[in-house]
Amino acid sequence: MFADKSEIDYRRYTAYTGSIIPGVQKTSSESDEGAAEEKTETKKKPELPVNLRISRLRNKLNDNIDNREKLNEYIKLCVEEGLYEDAHSVVEKYLKRHGSDNHTRYALAVILLRMNKRKEAKIELREILRKNPRFKEARDLLDRMRLGKA
Numbered sequence: 001m002f003a004d005k006s007e008i009d010y011r012r013y014t015a016y017t018g019s020i021i022p023g024v025q026k027t028s029s030e031s032d033e034g035a036a037e038e039k040t041e042t043k044k045k046p047e048l049p050v051n052l053r054i055s056r057l058r059n060k061l062n063d064n065i066d067n068r069e070k071l072n073e074y075i076k077l078c079v080e081e082g083l084y085e086d087a088h089s090v091v092e093k094y095l096k097r098h099g100s101d102n103h104t105r106y107a108l109a110v111i112l113l114r115m116n117k118r119k120e121a122k123i124e125l126r127e128i129l130r131k132n133p134r135f136k137e138a139r140d141l142l143d144r145m146r147l148g149k150a
Contacts, residue, residue: 050077057074065097071090075107079110102135102138109128113141122142129142
């Protein structure tokens with residue numbers, strides 16, 4: 001689906017992979033439980049409005065910033081809604097506790113790009129590559145930024 005990585009739209013990528021932070025996936029037991037609940041439940045709960053979901057996730061993250069799955073969901077919703085400042089502040093708070101988490105640092109770089117803070121995004125991408133030179137997504141994004149395609 002994504003043959004040429006230089007043309008990846010970040011929203012399409014996250015919709016395709018289901019995750020903004022690479023490596024955060026629901027476990028198979030969580031997936032199996034969800035499938036079992038769907039089969040037994042004939043009525044599905046109505047989905048909450050996005051702003052309410054964001055607010056509830058923010059409250060959960062204020063209580064426990066270490067929950068990466070909730071963090072990923074929060075970032076995804078904020079990026080989809082264009083709430084980059086909100087996502088930025090929560091990711092910064094998470095990175096103060098987990099500074100070595102390159103996947104979340106990559107999400108921060110993408111958020112900074114969306115906020116037109118290219119210089120700060122480059123700093124974050126270089127920091128990722130300094131710690132892990134094989135981080136392909138960071139290298140690709142930095143190369144696209146140099147070429148003016150990101």
